[in-house]
Amino acid sequence: MAQAAKKITLSPSRDIAFDKLVLSQSNVRRIKAGVSIEELAEDIARRGLLQSLNVRPVMNAEGVETGKFEIPAGGRRFQALSLLVKQKRLAKFAPVPCIVREVSTAILAEDDSLAENMQRVALHPLDQFRAFLALREKGQSDEEIAAAFFVAPAVVKQRMRLASVAPALLEVYAEDAMTLEQLMAFTVNPDHARQIQVWDAVKSSWSKEPFQIRRMLTEASVRASDRRAVFVGVSAYEDAGGTVLRDLFQGDDGGWLEEPALLDRLVSERLQVEAEAIAAEGWKWIEISVDLPYGYSHGMRRLFGEAVPMTEDEVAAHAAHLAEYRQLEEEHSGQDDLPEDISERLAALELAMEGLEQRPMVYEADDVARAGVFVSLDREGGLSVSRGFVRVEDEAPVIADGDCAMSDVAGQGGDGAVSASHLGSAGTVITSGGQPLEALAEDEDDGALKPLPERLLVELTAHRTLALREAVGRSPDVALTLLLVKLVNDTFRTAGASGSCLEASVREVYLSTQAPDLKDSVVARSVDDRQASWEADLPLGDDAVLWDYLTALDQASRLALLAHCVSFGINAVHEKPNPYGAGISASGLTRRMAQSDILANAVGLDMVEAGWEPTVETYLGRVPKARILDAVREAKGEGTAQLLDHLKKAEMAVEAERLLKGSGWLPEVLRRIDLDAGTGAGEGEAVEDTLEPVEDIALPDFLMADLPSEPAAMMAAE
Structure with a gap:
């Protein structure tokens, strides 16, 4: 006969006078975090106590109840109530709702305190957005909502921006298929159809970073000279249904491709085709990516194969090219400027010899079976293939004495660890961003010098x-x-030290x-x-x-x-x-x-010598106009900066790049503080001392047209 399940008995609840309550030393919360006691007290004063306190009778040495109750769970609420009593906003004998644990319970006070704090589930940001939206629809302002929940109005406004995201993407986020940062990136463009199109393009792509989503949402067109367009080919893009915008009145460098999402898809498909062709060589894995980050092969061992020797015909061709090259050099050795046809011929001979000298590499079959290949694009839009990288987890084991197998390489695997993924034609695992294969919007520019993005x-x-x-x-x-x-x-500084007797490492x-x-x-x-x-x-x-x-x-x-x-x-x-x-x-x-x-x-770091310079891509096109003018003002003087003041931002950034080239100007974050402190003009110094004469600066025609006939008079008028 089946036994009936034992019924659960819940702890009773009752009101206990505030002066009978004391804070328990069994409360596990020690660190202050989240809403402050003052804010919690104000919230209780506004809406009352939403959650009862968990209390237990206090026993004396003989095990008799003293009439007092300790609070192992609900200590912050008790402290907030204490503050209200101290402020004389709550009576000292006011009844407080409590859940009372029996004296005979086997559950420890620390157990209750830990459970209450650990079993909480923070409100999902999407639920928070929907709650804020409901409050706004019922007449509350963003400031009122922020004040009620002790958050900054900016937090409410940020959550409310999710109203511009397509409902389908909100559901994707609700199912944890994208992060909050990715979801927020979609708010830069309110076009729901475009948002869904971009998500379909990136959800299985090599890059789903928020900045990539913003770039695709704000990128209206791609130049035909872009390396992605060069790699795919404009004709292939047009055959796939893409449109190209062309300028009929001036050179347009091949035009502009109007559908970036289609271009990105074609690039991904073409890279996959190339990877599947390389898979026939028998490599264990192939990682494809438009861009490989710096340090992509960190932690991997590089294989160095043997170059395939030249055939007799190739040796003869190389010798003939070299002989012709040396003959032409000797014939024109005394000339400062070579004839154009001779220069072109020398360049062609160099290219032909380089093609013969760059021999394909041959690797051992066992090495190929455990190594992989990186496939990406180079800066010119060509295919870049890097073969022969062995991940730590793929190293061949070494059999030590006693038949104990151990890895001959220690350490952790790199970021590109392979999981179950797309298989190439030779059983090669092909991944993109470690996953199976299947630009920021400009802020309003009010002229203020805002912090860098x-x-x-x-x-x-x-x-x-x-x-x-x-x-x-x-x-x-x-x-x-x-x-x-x-x-x-x-x-x-022992507070910051931990671990063994000596730990000094470089990570x-x-x-x-x-x-x-x-x-x-x-x-x-x-x-x-x-x-x-x-x-x-x-x-x-x-x-x-x-x-x-x-x-x-x-x-x-x-x-x-x-x-x-x-x-x-x-x-x-x-x-x-x-x-x-x-x-x-x-x-x-x-x-x-x-x-x-x-x-x-x-x-003695010098970022100019290190090769950094301000261009449209690296700085000028990504900061407000005030920052661009400030850079030109520092490098070339106030007069030059005023010449750019009337331009639109895109034109200003291009012209500023030309003016700053070779000037050695650096943003504050890249300057050395010792040099910056010694060379910067102090407050109150005459600005004229740093100005260059306007007439000494080479300006484009469209700027020269705006200059008055007498620059000196203009300077005097200032």
Whole structure:
């Protein structure tokens, strides 16, 4: 006979006078977070107590109830009530709704406190948006809603912007198929059809970052000279139904492609076709991406195959090209300027010899079976294929004594770990962004000098971080001092130290958000070259052999290697502070950037020498007009800046790029504080001292047309 289920008995509830309640020492909440006690008290005063307190009778030494009740769960509500009593807004004997635990219960007070705090579920942002929307529809303003829920009006306005997102995308977000940051990115364009079109294009794509969504939503057209258009071909784009806008009155560089989403889809499909062709070679995996970020192969071992030797015909062709090249050089050795046909012939011969010298590589079959390939686009729109990268998890195991298998390479796998994905024709796993294959809107410009956009700050400081790595990598003394600072902090500031008796490590910071030109910069190539040089010399794989090798190195080489390793731990990237969760706090970010300034001064960092310059893409096209004028004013003087003041932003950015080229001007975030402090004009100094004569500046025709006939008179009138 089946036994009846035991019925659950809930704890009774009753009103208890406030002066009979005391705060329990069993309450697990110790850290202040969230709504303050003062704000909670105001909310209780406005709407009353929404949730009862969890209490238990207080027993004396003989186990007899004292008439007092302790509160293990609900301590913040009790403190808010205490504040109201202190303010004489609540009677000291006012009844308080309570859930009373029996004395005989086996549940500990700490158990109740922990359960109440851990079993809460924060309100989903979409539910918050719908609640705010309902309150607004019932007549409450954004300020009233913000005041009622103790949030800034900006938070309410931000949530209300979700009303401009297509309902279908709201449902996608509700199902956790996209992040809140991705959802907010769709608010830049209120066209629901365009929003859905962009989501369909990116949901299975290599990049679903919010900035990518904004770029696609705000990008109305793509130049035919764009590398994506070059890779696909304008004719293929038109055959797929795309339209091209052409200017009939002036050169348009091939026109503008009006459907960026279609172009992105064609690029993705073409890359997949190329990857499937390469899969026939037998590689284990292929990762395809329009852009490969800097450091994409971090943690992987590079295979170096053997070049296929030239055939007899190729050797003969190369010799003939070389002989003709040397003959032409000898015939025209005394001429300063070569005839055009001769220059073209020499260039053609160089290209032909280069094509013969760049031999395909042959790899061992076992290596191919465990290695992979990166397929992407180069800067000119051509196909870029990088073969022979072995991930840590794919390394061949080594059988040690006792038949115990262990990996011959230690460490964690890279960011490109392969999961079950699309299979190529040869069983190769083809992924895009680690997943299976299947521009920011401009703010209103009121002329005020606003802070730099968050993403631009991240990109600029990523450039600075990489330049610092390169500089520290060739400055052993600075690197040693930097390492000593880290060790001294760990030794003498024990609050920040943890772990074993000695922990000193370098963890490379992956630059996940960065400018697209970062990996092709001069300093990036310098860092990569130095890395490759050390990799070629170091006997990696056997710690005993490596120990002997390092011991035998001279002191200068040891310091150079130390500097190189320390440089990979530098992180001078700006990021948004997070005071409650993962990431960096506001004070931590301030200290990081201040220390990076000290480091920049120590290594004599010059971002101009590092190759950064202000262009439309890197800075000028992404800041308000006031910032553009401020840059020209600093570099060229007030007079030159006034000449640009009447232009639209796009024209102003292009002209400012021309004026600033070669000037050495840098945004504040990229300047060295020691040089900046010594060269900047102080307040009250005569501005005229920094002006260049207007007539000495080469200006385009459309600006010259706006100049008065007597520039001196214009300057005097100012």
